[in-house]
Amino acid sequence: MPSSSDSAVDQQPLTKLPAAPWSRQLSLASAPAYAAALESACLSIGALVVALVLFGIFVAVGGHDPLAVYGALYLGAFGTRFSIEGALTQASPIILTALCTAVPARVGLLVIGGEGALVLGGLCAVLCATASAGAPGWIGALVALLGGTCAGAAWIGAVGALKQWRGVNETISSLLLNYIAIALFNHLISGPIRDFSQTLKATSWPVPPAFGIGSIPGWSVHWGLVIGIGLCIVLFVVLRYTTLGFSMDILGGNRRAAQVAGLPIGRLLIVACLIGGGAAGLAGAIEVLAVHGAASESLIVGFGYTGILVAFLARQNPLAVIPVALLVGGISASGGLLQRRFDMPDATTQVLEGLIFICVLASSAFAGRIRWLAR
Amino acid sequence: MNDIVQPPPCVEVRDLSKRFGSVQALCDASVRFAPGRVHALLGENGAGKSTLVKCIMGYYRADSGMIRVDGVAQAIRSPQQSRALGLGMVYQHFTLVSQMSVAENLVLGRARIPARIDWKAEHRALTEFMRTMPFRLDPARRVASLSAGEKQKLEILKQLYLGRRFLVLDEPTSVLTPDEADQVLSEMRALAERGTLTVVLITHKFREVMRFAQDVTVMRGGRILATAEAASTSIDELARRMFGQATVTTAANEARAGVPAGAYCEVRDLGAHGDRGTLAVVDTSFAVRSGEILAIAGVSGNGQKELVEVLAGQRDAADGAILVAGHAYRRTRSQMQRYGVFVLTEEPLANDCVRSLSVMANLALRRYDRPPIAWHGWVRRRVLRRWAEELIARYRIRTSSPLARIDSLSGGNVQRTVLARELSEDLRLLILQNPCFGLDAAAAAEIHAQIAKARDRGVAVLLVSEDLDEVLELADRIVVMSGGRIVHEVGRAQADRYELGRHMTRTSEAEAA
Structure with missing residues (x-):
């Protein structure tokens, strides 16, 4: 939730500011932008530290040396080139699913349907790719990516429409739609579009190899990461500097003020949902085209839920989503190393992610109350 | 707890200062609130009245200075502490639970409530308590059925019941009709004169100060300018001190030659539901012409809020039509911009x-x-x-x-x-609701002047106000809204304060009966 400091305004001098250094003009939102940004950065980092300490206790109770585990976490996430590549690959879908929560949050909606949108995006990418088989590689890839994006957008757009015209709580509906999406996905890949040559697990028809998304030259990281980062930057600029972003900030800040201003509330809600859902759908399409080459259960590994965590840790700011997703991607990527070295369950990193989430939510209670920041 | 004979505390502040960032909200304020007197705190918005009081009440901690209660220096760090010292505050907004009875609301406020409440005994004790009070309320009545004046009295009773003998009233009359205001304040004065209570009255209204206060302190820019006995001062002197060099102007409102014909905004048979699903606005029709101020007068809660919300786009109409410049007005942004419709609703920060x-x-x-x-x-x-x-x-x-x-x-x-x-x-239709609510006289006069200027420019102005003085000062035509309907219409020249007041209260009396 957008939280900014009340005390931050206090440190503004009464005299006029000098003609605008670029950084100060960043925000239309509360007082000095840098103070607000500094505050949310401090809160997020503080929450992270507290979560790590709690995780250390958890690990120690399990009979392991916390420091050694921290070391392995670092090594598994960012210690080597190989682990960095793993972290980046993990981060790529998370960046996009985080937008599925972060963008609707700007208009005051708490959408947690990233998982469903991602799954459907992947599914639709397979269908589109199959339908355009025989087309030149880049056209097929484009069609598949667009198809995935549209599927995700429609899915979350429906959440916005239900909210606006039927008053359905968007958090509940997006959560339940996740289950429907996953059920639909499982039904299709285990029957109608199943590739029966794959016997190990239910897998859809393969995407024509020509449509695959390759790696960034010199890295074993696919181009999806670049697409995600680019989209974050574009959305950051749109939300900050355009009239559309301004309208969303008004609506997200006070619906009654938006009514007085005559803003098209329904349209804004749905546009925000379409953008968020589109991002998550795109994530699914990229995973299919760049990593799996088909739609299978490997797509349902919780990227959508991790995205919620990332969006909150980034305080719904698309730009902050990028580093946070890299961090969380790193933590996920180090799960394997923890498993091998300490014989801990793979889910251990999920405990850490859960702790981080709780600490971040709790930390917002301190917004505007950090004394020394107001000095 | 209900020991009335105990004398009220004497509160004194010395060189109190409080700073919020770069704003010095309170600067070396020293004042003594003598026990058993009504002491008015007079000042513009931002003069530091609330800051001073909130420091005493423990909501803020002063940067420097001291507070003495009955001669003993106290470091009041929390509202709980001030309550324990017998200091209480009655806020502008009500803090009652409206679904509960008077008795339940009183018992609710106690610091310690037993797990099982013996209501029979409580009722007996409350009746006994009420007997010692200058105004009484039936403990069994539901708060929702109380009028604004009675709620205000209940707030005061609650403080007395809880044993508070030093009461701060924050603009207590802003929600009351003039009659109710006079009644409440004169009873507070009577309590003070019996030596049972010290009252601090935060207000903007000179009339209340002159009539009900014994001492008056004028504040401006966080400083205390003067403290005097009310009897030894005059409204002119207080106004001069309160506003400093700024002159208090009233909106120029000479008799105007003929209003241009043709309605710019027309409301036809409008109906709207209130928050509880009942019809709050019923078959309301009126028209506002360009270059005139149409005032809708009425006691708060008679459908004005819902009417303004419909016009502002915050509530949907149940039936009827709104026409602006002859077109159906759908309250979209493009229509607002095309027809120049602007709105200032109540509680602007929230709305x-x-x-x-x-x-x-x-x-x-x-x-x-x-x-x-x-x-x-x-x-x-x-x-x-x-x-x-x-x-x-x-x-x-x-x-x-x-x-x-x-x-x-x-x-x-x-x-x-x-x-x-x-x-x-590009303003062409201005819809205002209580535009000067809670503002001091200078700010109100300035806003009135702005409204009159807009009207003179040819803007159609719809002024929905509970303040009859404001209505009579500004309006060209006045309609009275009561029980969700327009019950009376009159031109300004023919308007009579008492006649309007009679129409304003007619239906609400009928409902209460």
Whole structure:
């Protein structure tokens, strides 16, 4: 939730500011932008530290040396080139699913349907790719990516429409739609579009190899990461500097003020949902085209839920989503190393992610109350 | 607990200072509230009255200075501490649970409530307590059925019941009719004269000070300018001290030759539901012409709020039609811009502003998507900032910076911000609800002048107000709203205060009976 400091305004001098250094003009939102940004950065980092300490206790109770585990976490996430590549690959879908929560949050909606949108995006990418088989590689890839994006957008757009015209709580509906999406996905890949040559697990028809998304030259990281980062930057600029972003900030800040201003509330809600859902759908399409080459259960590994965590840790700011997703991607990527070295369950990193989430939510209670920041 | 004979505490503050960031809200304030007297605190918005009182009540901690209660220096760190010392405060807004009875609301406020309440004994004790009070309420009545005046009395009774002998009343009469206000205040004065209570009255109204207060302290800019006995001073002197050099002007409102014909805004048979699903506005029709001020007078809660919400786009009409410039008005942004419709509703911070955004953003609420601020879908920050700075200067909005959050401003400055935004050059229909609620006389006069100026420019003005003085000062025509209906219409020349008051209260009396 957008939280900014009340005390931050206090440190503004009464005299006029000098003609605008670029950084100060960043925000239309509360007082000095840098103070607000500094505050949310401090809160997020503080929450992270507290979560790590709690995780250390958890690990120690399990009979392991916390420091050694921290070391392995670092090594598994960012210690080597190989682990960095793993972290980046993990981060790529998370960046996009985080937008599925972060963008609707700007208009005051708490959408947690990233998982469903991602799954459907992947599914639709397979269908589109199959339908355009025989087309030149880049056209097929484009069609598949667009198809995935549209599927995700429609899915979350429906959440916005239900909210606006039927008053359905968007958090509940997006959560339940996740289950429907996953059920639909499982039904299709285990029957109608199943590739029966794959016997190990239910897998859809393969995407024509020509449509695959390759790696960034010199890295074993696919181009999806670049697409995600680019989209974050574009959305950051749109939300900050355009009239559309301004309208969303008004609506997200006070619906009654938006009514007085005559803003098209329904349209804004749905546009925000379409953008968020589109991002998550795109994530699914990229995973299919760049990593799996088909739609299978490997797509349902919780990227959508991790995205919620990332969006909150980034305080719904698309730009902050990028580093946070890299961090969380790193933590996920180090799960394997923890498993091998300490014989801990793979889910251990999920405990850490859960702790981080709780600490971040709790930390917002301190917004505007950090004394020394107001000095 | 209900020991009335114990003398009220004597509260004295010495050199109290409080600073919020760069704003010195309170500066070396020293004042003594003598026991058993009614002491008025008079001052403009932002003069430091509430800061002073909140320091005494433990909501703020003063940066320096001291507070003495009965001669003993006290470091009051929390509201709990001030309550324990017998200091209490009655707020502008009610803090009652409306579904509960009077008795339940009184018992609810106690610090310690037993797990099982013996209601019979409580009722007996309450009846006994009420007998010692100058005003009584039936303990069995539901708070929802009480009038605003009775609720205000219940708030005061609650403080007395809880054993508070030093009471701060924060603009207690802002929600009351003149009669109710007089009654409540004279009873407070009687309590004080019996030596059972010390009353601090925060107010803007000179009349109340002269009539009910024994001592008066004038504040301006965080400083205490003077303390005097009310009897030894005069309204003129108080006004001079309170406003300093600023002159109090009233809106020029000479008799105007003929109002241009043709309604700019017409409301036909409008009906609207209230929050509880009942019809709050019933078959309401009226028309506002360009260049006139049509006032809708009425006691609060007679459908005005819902009517304004319908006009502002915050509530859907159940039936009827709204026409602006002869077209059906659908309250979209493009229509608002085309027909020049601007609105200032009640409680602007909650209804017209976005708390989390800056003063600049709130000023831009109507303009950000049009040139020169907008350029092909982009908001031009430099232009916006210059434009906002100009408005801030022109309307003398006191803010530390255009980028300060709007909710860091005082109430009067929020009002000014919204007014600055709404009184734009393309204004053709202005809808106002209690535009001067809670503002001091100088700010109110300034806003009245602005409204009159807009009217003289040919703007159609719909003024919905509970303040009869304001209505009589500004309006060209007056309609009275009561029980959701328009019950009376009169031109300004023929308007008579008592006649209007009779129409305003007619239906509510009938309902209460």
